[in-house]
Amino acid sequence: MSAIAWIAVGSLAAWVWLLLGRGFFWRTDQRLPRREEPDGWPDVAVVVPARDEAGVLPVSLPSLLSQDYPGRAEIFLVDDGSQDGTGALARELARLHGGLPLTVVSPGAPEPGWTGKLWALRHGIALARARGPEGEPEYLLLTDADIAHAPDSLRELVAAAGADGLDLVSQMARLRVVSAWERLVVPAFVYFFAQLYPFRWVNRAGARTAAAAGGCVLLRNGAAARARVPDSIRQAVIDDVSLAAAVQRSGGGIWLGLAERVDSVRPYPRLGDLWRMVSRSAYAQLRHSPSLLAGTVAGLALVYLAPPLTLCAGLLSVDGTAAWAGGLAWAVMTATYLPVLRYYRQPLWLAPALPFTAVLYLLMTVGSAVQHYRGRGAAWKGRTYPRPEAAPER
Structure with a gap:
């Protein structure tokens, strides 16, 4: 030949x-596992790292404030040195929309050895753990500031984690696909990610493949403490995969799948925007x-x-x-x-x-x-x- x-x-x-x-990897049938509503709904702290997110918060934050969650839940938005009024806008949105209680904090510039997002998560998690006489939350929902959730998103995540005894449940948010470049590049991003980290391999018992999608991660607080998250991964640029690996190494069960009603609202209209993202x-x-x-x-x-x-x-x-x-x-x-x-x-x-x-x-x-x-x-x-x-x- x-x-x-x-x-x-x-x-x-x-x-x-x-x-x-x-x-x-090419199949798209890995969706939230079976859900069983618990007898008592655990406390949840929603931690949102945000840096210069005033453009997307009017869409994403109200979706969190309006979560239909039967238990106690509170939102902690960590303003990571924003220059566009992100923190003030978040407080105004909470005043206008009501819903879940919102706390906005600004921890200052990250210390050497920390990425900005993980520095923000560290402060948000610490604040959630120290909050109120009810004690620490059982779960932490780590979600990006550009992620919009359906009203029952938190309820479904907690029910799925509890039914299968999972320590980490992550959904890859459906990214925005509107412009011509988004149509060409965005679906392939998910395709290549799944090829690199096949969801079935991540989700099977005793798996050695670990991955998560950082836009939507429900994490059991005890598992985070065992894995020393986020301190143990404080330098990670690809923080979602590092987070899943840390939880898995500490003996935690993890799950990753595609979202049905969790969407990223961040636009990438030009090729240059997508180029920088990748x-x-x-x-x-x-x-x-x-x-x-x-x-x-x-x-x-x-x-x-x-x-x-x-x-x-x-x-x-x-x-x-x-x-x-x-x-x-x-x-x-x-x-x-x-x-x-x-x-x-x-x-x-x-x-x-x-x-x-x-x-x-x-x-x-x-x-x-x-x-x-x-x-x-x-x-x-x-x-x-x-x-x-x-x-x-x-």
């Missing part, structure tokens, strides 16, 4: 393995390793770029093996992307364009590495986090 044919066959073999041997943590995902970066680039090229390229090359050179193997690999790739597009209610004709989207992600990953070596890696909202060293123990 020709070299092109060998590449095509190798890509096809990779796709057969991804289709059958990667935890059926590239800020892409190289951190590769542990800032040049060798892992090179392997990732080669892997993305073989898996996503080789099928259409070898198909075209095979047709032009009348290389039948290259053409059929490349075409079949592209067909398998397209078929695995369809469930995610259906979940996002997007046109199915976008599925064959996945190789082009993969090129964008490849460039974003390389760009993330370039930014890191220029000293601007993991930049977000005016902060840049350098390559983390070992965090000092306290």
